[in-house]
Amino acid sequence: MGLRVLMLSWRDMHHPEAGGAEKYLVTVAVGLAARGHDVTFRTAAYPGALHDEVIDGVRYIRRGGRLDIYPRALVAHLIGTHHVDVVIDVQNGVPYLSPAVQRTPVVNLVHHVHKEQWPLVFGPRVGRFGWWLESRVAPAVYRSSQYVTVSDSTRRELIGLGVEGNRIDVIHNGTEARPHDSTERSAHPSLIVLGRLVPQKRVEIALRTVADLAADYPDITLDIVGSGWWQHELENTAAELGVRDRVTFHGHVSEDEKHALLANAWVHALPSIKEGWGLVVVEAGVHGTPTVAFAEAGGPADSIVHGRTGLLVDGDDYTAAVRSLLADEELRHTMSAEVATWVCQFDWADTVSAWERTLSRLAQRPPALQARQRAHTQQEWGPYSQKKGRVSGSSS
Numbered sequence: 346m347g348l349r350v351l352m353l354s355w356r357d358m359h360h361p362e363a364g365g366a367e368k369y370l371v372t373v374a375v376g377l378a379a380r381g382h383d384v385t386f387r388t389a390a391y392p393g394a395l396h397d398e399v400i401d402g403v404r405y406i407r408r409g410g411r412l413d414i415y416p417r418a419l420v421a422h423l424i425g426t427h428h429v430d431v432v433i434d435v436q437n438g439v440p441y442l443s444p445a446v447q448r449t450p451v452v453n454l455v456h457h458v459h460k461e462q463w464p465l466v467f468g469p470r471v472g473r474f475g476w477w478l479e480s481r482v483a484p485a486v487y488r489s490s491q492y493v494t495v496s497d498s499t500r501r502e503l504i505g506l507g508v509e510g511n512r513i514d515v516i517h518n519g520t521e522a523r524p525h526d527s528t529e530r531s532a533h534p535s536l537i538v539l540g541r542l543v544p545q546k547r548v549e550i551a552l553r554t555v556a557d558l559a560a561d562y563p564d565i566t567l568d569i570v571g572s573g574w575w576q577h578e579l580e581n582t583a584a585e586l587g588v589r590d591r592v593t594f595h596g597h598v599s600e601d602e603k604h605a606l607l608a609n610a611w612v613h614a615l616p617s618i619k620e621g622w623g624l625v626v627v628e629a630g631v632h633g634t635p636t637v638a639f640a641e642a643g644g645p646a647d648s649i650v651h652g653r654t655g656l657l658v659d660g661d662d663y664t665a666a667v668r669s670l671l672a673d674e675e676l677r678h679t680m681s682a683e684v685a686t687w688v689c690q691f692d693w694a695d696t697v698s699a700w701e702r703t704l705s706r707l708a709q710r711p712p713a714l715q716a717r718q719r720a721h722t723q724q725e726w727g728p729y730s731q732k733k734g735r736v737s738g739s740s741s
Contacts, residue, residue: 347381348708350374351427353418353443354435357388357405362573364541365624366437366456369495369518369696371403376697377704378402385427389414415441422446430708434490438462438475440483444490450707451490453483456621457643458502462545465618480506491707493700495622498643514703518648519693520627528608528632533564534671537610537634539603539625540617542573549582550616550663556586557664562671567592567614568606608632611677612670613655616663620644630654630688633681637666654684 356363358371371386378384379402390396390407398405409417421427423446432451434441438459444451459479464472484507492513494500500513538551548569555567569579569592576594583589595606607613613629615638622644626636636655638645649655656666670677 347383348377348431348704349383349429350377350385350431350433350704351429352384352386352433352435353441354386354388355411355414355437355439357386357407359394360389360391362541362543364571365518366435366621368624369456370433370435370454372519372693373697373700374403375401376693377701380697380701382701382704385429387414387418387421387427415439418443419446431704433493433704434487436479436483438479440479440486442483442486444486450710451487452703452707453487453490453492455492455494455499455503457494457496457499457619458506459619461618465544484508491703493703496644496647498647499621502643514699516696516699516703517691518622518624518627519691519696520624520631520688521693528605530611531566531609533566534558534562535566535568535610536612536614536667537568537570537606537629538614538616539570539607539628540615541571542569542576542579544575545618546573546575547616547618548575548579551614552579552583552586552588552592554614554664554667555591556588558668558671559588559591561668565591565671568595568610569593570595570598570603570606572596604628604632607634610634612637612667614667615639615642615645617642623648626655627688627691630684633685635670635677635680635684637663637670639663650683650687654680654687 352370352374354367354370356367358367360367374384374386385404385406387406389409389411394407396407408414418441422443429449431449432443432447433454434443434451435454437456460476463475467475492503492508493516494503494513495516495518497515500510500515503513504510536551536555538548540546542548551567555565558565580594583592607629613625613634613636615623615625615636620642623638626638626645626648629636636649638649638655638657640646640657640659646657649657651657656670658666
């Protein structure tokens with residue numbers, strides 16, 4: 346018998362700011378629906394989106410905006426809008442805190458923690474509050490919940506926040522095998538950046554790398570694939586660095602265009618401050634395109650085998666790492682062959698199967714055990730609920 350699954354996520358795959366985290370969740374949702382499970386995906390509304398629709402067997406409910414989606418979801422729990430067997434609560438920095446009001450088992454999906462990103466995006470004051478919410482409040486509210494993350498790096502960070510390791514399952518991203526096409530590497534040195542154009546992705550580092558290498562590689566280019574509110578700043582930076590004519594901002598592209606650009610590039614640049622896994626690492630790897638990322642970014646240390654499928658950079662050596670790949674054709678070709686083999690182990694069907702096992706195990710927990718865990722969570726939530734004027738145990 347299929348499970349009734351509720352997914353809580355601030356964005357779906359069609360949201361203008363969607364990225365790898367959304368692709369991961371939507372792929373899991375579609376995979377579970379195809380296996381006979383009843384999947385509801387509750388997320389934010391956005392211009393042009395229907396409030397209610399079914400896509401690939403998944404029911405979408407879109408209500409609220411970037412911030413009020415969280416209280417709206419809690420109210421829906423309280424009034425009994427959703428009758429489900431298990432909830433997947435995506436903590437993308439801001440937690441939904443659904444265990445405080447939800448009777449059924451809750452899985453907290455965390456791609457990565459946001460300690461470095463909070464002050465970068467929101468400034469020091471809001472950043473401190475956000476990090477307190479993520480690092481102190483959330484572990485208390487989800488104290489009896491199952492966690493899922495996408496990399497061993499994030500698992501270690503969660504343990505550092507006090508989450509017991511035996512409550513954390515690691516379920517990697519998958520990737521689609523792409524049929525062989527006629528796309529060839531560019532004749533000139535070329536880099537590609539793929540992702541949302543927001544400050545934490547640090548695309549400026551890729552722009553500075555191109556500027557630093559331009560004297561040695563006069564025909565070097567950079568393709569930037571994706572969109573976001575930071576694009577204007579990046580265009581200004583490219584102009585200030587004198588590389589605007591070497592950079593192409595493609596915006597959103599089709600899947601075929603994306604893969605053609607990845608296959609064309611010599612190197613995939615991932616200068617992001619933090620990644621849970623780095624789905625783009627695997628997508629580039631399908632085409633034998635190695636990635637250069639920062640070792641301290643978390644997930645890339647798991648999705649890249651340093652020196653074999655890409656390079657992990659410490660400190661300020663990003664330009665030097667990219668230069669080493671551009672200059673050494675034999676290394677680049679060897680790495681290309683190895684990364685294409687390495688990524689074959691990551692399969693979306695395996696990802697969906699792992700999720701199905703985790704959800705089925707939780708849904709089969711005895712009701713008495715679920716009740717004790719719920720009481721434990723509400724007890725932990727009590728001090729915070731009093732501070733906020735909430736009534737602890739309001740789900741009963």
